[in-house]
Amino acid sequence: MKEISYSSAGHHLNDSGAIGVNGRKEAVETIQFRDLVNAQLKMLGKTVVQDKDSETLGQYLGRINPTYKDVLVEPHFNAFNGKATGVEVLIADNANDRSKKMAKELVDGFAKIMGIANRGVKTESQSARGRLALMRKKGAVALIEICFIDNPNDMKAYDKNKVNLACFAAQIIAKYDLN
Template sequence: MAQEKVYPSAGHHDKDPGAMAHGFVEMKEMDAFRNLLIEYLMYKGHRFVTDQNHETNTQYQSRIKPIKGDVVLDMHLNAASPSATGCEVFISNNAGQTSKDFAKELVDGCSCIMGIANRGVKTESQSNRGKLGILNKPGTAALIEFCFITNMSDMQAFHSKRMELVQFVGDLLIKYDQNK
């Protein structure tokens, strides 16, 4: 039997909680989302490996062993001025077609569900960091910035559509994990 897996991660950890605004903490928001996503994947009977809150990004990346056909998704909330809005997805500078297709479906679907701007698919070199190691693992890989934690309307959309987003993202992970 095939050993397909998806690798959803909350993107931050106990020692690096990520962005904070309006009483929201990125790590807590993504932790809650990841946990709902894991419940959904278990309900669907799909295999997954995820990060742990005590692990640094380096520790998580060293532990996971995705292979061709697996799907890696790192989940985040963006931060900027209070007027910045939208959903965007990053892929490796050397992303294959499957990663590009996955990222496009992900950003199109999530921005539509939340009714916020679609900021598109961008390469890791277009990110603030320039290089995102998680995107260079084998298989299909993407990093999503669901919305801006600094924009109250974005966060309201994210919270009000959370379960729809969980189902959409879960189904998309499973869909792209079927590439055998």
């Protein structure tokens, strides 16, 4: 079996992340999505390295040692004002070509599947945080902001399509894995 590092859920159970429609927590949503994607990856014959639900991102990143052949993807949900919409994918400022191509396929596919705005591929310096620890790892690396957790229409599109999104994400991750 080949190994892929499918990254953390972005938040752990003691770090709820953004709070959205009807009190939905980013941590819960990203853990569920991570698990859906990882189940699909396993069906594709991949061995998955993932975070633990109570593990911080720092603990997870300190534990893994991906190579340039691996793929690291971290799901998140944006939040702003309840009206902002769309999917975007973040990559390192100095991202390699594999990361750029993978991110473009992910953002285009997610936007199409959900029928929401495509906010494009952005570099980490264009993000609200400026620097993202995940981007310091080797391999094809991307952080997916799936949609806006505080936008009811985005979340409706996500809920309707999350299994299809997970299947698509797994196919893209497997495509860019060089193991």
